[in-house]
Amino acid sequence: MLLKRKRGFFSRLGSQWQLVLMSVPMLLYVFLFNYAPLYGWINAFRDISNQAKTAMPYLNGENAAWSSPWYTNFQNLFGLNPDPAKNSLVSFMATIRNTLAMSLINLVFSTVSAIVLAVLLNEVRRKSFKRTVQTVTYLPHFLSMVIVVGIAQIIFANTGVVTNLLHGLGLTGKEVAWLGEKKYFWWIVGIVNVWKEVGWGTIIYISAMTGIDPSLYEAAAIDGAGRFQRILHVTLPGIKSTFVILLIMNIGHLLDTGFEIQYLLGNSLIDEVRYTIDLYVFQYGTQNLEIGLGTAAGIFKSIVAIVLLTGANFISRRLGEDSLI
Numbered sequence: 001m002l003l004k005r006k007r008g009f010f011s012r013l014g015s016q017w018q019l020v021l022m023s024v025p026m027l028l029y030v031f032l033f034n035y036a037p038l039y040g041w042i043n044a045f046r047d048i049s050n051q052a053k054t055a056m057p058y059l060n061g062e063n064a065a066w067s068s069p070w071y072t073n074f075q076n077l078f079g080l081n082p083d084p085a086k087n088s089l090v091s092f093m094a095t096i097r098n099t100l101a102m103s104l105i106n107l108v109f110s111t112v113s114a115i116v117l118a119v120l121l122n123e124v125r126r127k128s129f130k131r132t133v134q135t136v137t138y139l140p141h142f143l144s145m146v147i148v149v150g151i152a153q154i155i156f157a158n159t160g161v162v163t164n165l166l167h168g169l170g171l172t173g174k175e176v177a178w179l180g181e182k183k184y185f186w187w188i189v190g191i192v193n194v195w196k197e198v199g200w201g202t203i204i205y206i207s208a209m210t211g212i213d214p215s216l217y218e219a220a221a222i223d224g225a226g227r228f229q230r231i232l233h234v235t236l237p238g239i240k241s242t243f244v245i246l247l248i249m250n251i252g253h254l255l256d257t258g259f260e261i262q263y264l265l266g267n268s269l270i271d272e273v274r275y276t277i278d279l280y281v282f283q284y285g286t287q288n289l290e291i292g293l294g295t296a297a298g299i300f301k302s303i304v305a306i307v308l309l310t311g312a313n314f315i316s317r318r319l320g321e322d323s324l325i
Contacts, residue, residue, distance in 0.1 A: 044073050044295035073296040090275045092297065098186075099276045103257040105190040107250055113194050114201035115243070119231055121202065122209045134206075138199030145196075145260035152192045152265060153179065179265065182273045189261050204246065205239055212238035244316055252309030255301045277301050 013020060077092050090098075117137065124130045140148065155161045156178040166172040178184050212234065220230045259278040266274035275283075277297055285294025 041295060041299055043291050044299050046292060073292040076293055077296050090272055092280060095275045095277050095280045098273055099255050099257050102186050102189050103254045105186055106193045106257060109190045109194045110197060110201055113198045115205055117198060118202045118205035119235060121206060140196045141200040148192060148196050149261060149264040156188060180269045182270050185270050185273050192261055205242060208239040208242040209235060248312045248316055251312040252305055254308055255305055
């Protein structure tokens with residue numbers, strides 16, 4: 001029976017050789033950029049500090065690179081046995097706090113704004129206006145993050161557009177250091193992310209809304225449902241499965257809050273709140289050349305992402321909703 005299944009599988013594979021051939025470049029891409037780099041994880045379990053790198057023992061066939069316990073980098077990472085020579089601007093626990101805070105803000109802001117904009121556009125009957133709004137809102141997605149951050153720096157300057165607007169309403173003074181105050185940074189990152197990606201996220205929900213049976217709207221209107229009630233009882237339930245799938249995927253990327261915005265928009269005054277796990281890995285792996293510590297931080301991030309994705313998928317299945325796996 002098993003032999004028949006194998007023959008059947010390879011028979012179908014041979015009959016679809018064109019599709020197999022077309023998939024080879026993508027498989028190579030995934031292998032080279034997603035799986036091959038996993039070999040570098042070995043660096044988290046050995047000592048390749050500055051002294052070890054100077055001696056280059058792993059190239060000379062020596063064992064000095066393995067002289068310390070395999071968990072040393074993880075101890076230093078979580079401050080259990082910190083090495084004074086490997087002090088960071090902020091602790092790794094602080095970077096986890098910053099990463100989770102900015103990720104949750106981005107997740108809530110992006111999801112809510114995308115759904116609201118999609119619902120509003122779905123209610124628009126004038127196609128020319130609808131297309132114009134869609135084009136204007138998703139164009140920022142194609143802008144380089146450097147350009148986006150440059151625009152944000154102008155808007156949130158001490159005497160920029162935001163300050164002038166709020167000062168005109170009597171809410172602030174003539175100057176406000178939006179980019180120099182720790183309490184504002186997380187929210188500014190969330191606003192910039194929403195402005196850049198809300199249009200792109202809206203496309204998915206609008207596509208889901210086009211799949212809703214129009215007869216449901218007609219039946220609701222016959223029953224006396226107003227526009228808001230049709231949105232509440234027809235539109236939103238119709239995109240629930242799309243929302244659940246996207247939510248599971250976003251939870252899996254909860255620690256991928258970003259690197260570019262925090263790196264380009266931040267300054268030394270707000271290092272305590274702008275450092276994310278990605279910035280931490282960049283500091284140790286590239287700037288400080290503490291490759292083992294940076295790799296350990298990357299491994300932690302990957303493991304947590306897998307746990308979050310699996311957990312969210314499991315909860316979704318238990319609640320009877322759609323699942324990703």
